[in-house]
Amino acid sequence: MQLHRIFRCIQQSTGKYSRFFYELIIIIKNMKTNINLLIPFLGIVILLLVSCSKDDNADNTFNIFSVQDDISFGQELRNEIQSNSTQYPLVSESQYPDAYYHMHRIRDSILMWGDLKYRHDFDWNIDIIHNDSVLNAFCAPGGYICVYTGIIKYLDNEAQFAGVMAHEMAHADRRHSTDQLTKAYGIQLLLGIILGNNTNQLAEIAANLAAGVATLAFSRDAEYEADEYSVKYLYETAYDATGVGGFFQKMDGSLQPPAFLSTHPHPDNRYEKILEHWEDLGGKVGGDFEESYQDLKNSLP
Numbered sequence: 001m002q003l004h005r006i007f008r009c010i011q012q013s014t015g016k017y018s019r020f021f022y023e024l025i026i027i028i029k030n031m032k033t034n035i036n037l038l039i040p041f042l043g044i045v046i047l048l049l050v051s052c053s054k055d056d057n058a059d060n061t062f063n064i065f066s067v068q069d070d071i072s073f074g075q076e077l078r079n080e081i082q083s084n085s086t087q088y089p090l091v092s093e094s095q096y097p098d099a100y101y102h103m104h105r106i107r108d109s110i111l112m113w114g115d116l117k118y119r120h121d122f123d124w125n126i127d128i129i130h131n132d133s134v135l136n137a138f139c140a141p142g143g144y145i146c147v148y149t150g151i152i153k154y155l156d157n158e159a160q161f162a163g164v165m166a167h168e169m170a171h172a173d174r175r176h177s178t179d180q181l182t183k184a185y186g187i188q189l190l191l192g193i194i195l196g197n198n199t200n201q202l203a204e205i206a207a208n209l210a211a212g213v214a215t216l217a218f219s220r221d222a223e224y225e226a227d228e229y230s231v232k233y234l235y236e237t238a239y240d241a242t243g244v245g246g247f248f249q250k251m252d253g254s255l256q257p258p259a260f261l262s263t264h265p266h267p268d269n270r271y272e273k274i275l276e277h278w279e280d281l282g283g284k285v286g287g288d289f290e291e292s293y294q295d296l297k298n299s300l301p
Helices: 001-014 015-030 035-052 067-082 097-113 149-154 159-174 177-183 185-192 200-210 218-234 241-252 270-281 290-298
Strands: 126-129 137-139 145-148
Touching: 035 177, 035 270, 067 126, 067 177, 067 200, 097 126, 097 159, 097 218, 097 241, 097 290, 126 149, 137 159, 145 159, 149 159, 149 290, 159 177, 159 185, 159 218, 159 290, 177 200, 218 270, 241 270
Parallel strands: 126 145
Antiparallel strands: 137 145
């Protein structure tokens, strides 16, 4: 079963080699070898095939995760964060229902009007972490959204915050998150997690995501794409679709770069490109919604 699970993951990422991998798996199965001993070998084979098959005109991202693995991984990560109240002091939804009402309202607007590929597949759960000194937010594989109170209180209006949320949701929906995890932690380790091994590694991954560790930084192309899709997701909503640009402009004036920028490199001409995407869509003017955003801020501890 573990061998066929590996095959399913590989097939979704490197379909042109599916027959080769099927034959390889049959050979390994007949050898009756411990699959854990073969994970490094499989990783090397995958890397060699991918490096030899790159096409300058194609999407060369490589993702060992299946979509279902994204969902499972995100749930495991959420369980890890929710079980560690010392490191991740979550805002209780039962004690602060209004805060979560506003968060869900903003998320649902993006899901309703944005053309997200995995809108119905991912859970898009939200947790708020109570730490006003941390300016960070992230969306884990499978759509699990974590937002620090610090970044909510730092921003000026709801359009900026919706832009940030849409940007993070784009990283998950475009599957940048597991692509980057594959690059940061390696195929061998992530294959182990997919197979149910190395579960304690989740604690390190959760901590690194929350802290904005630089090794998990998205590529420049992934950042540009997340910006583009943030604009697309918000364009049909009532929000100013360039909200994420206002967020980055505000951070440009910060004396100390926020944790967010550790994993989100700041490409040149970012705001100009965001405006270009907005103009290409027609340049529809949206609102900032400062009053409702103040209601969100007031609902937090």
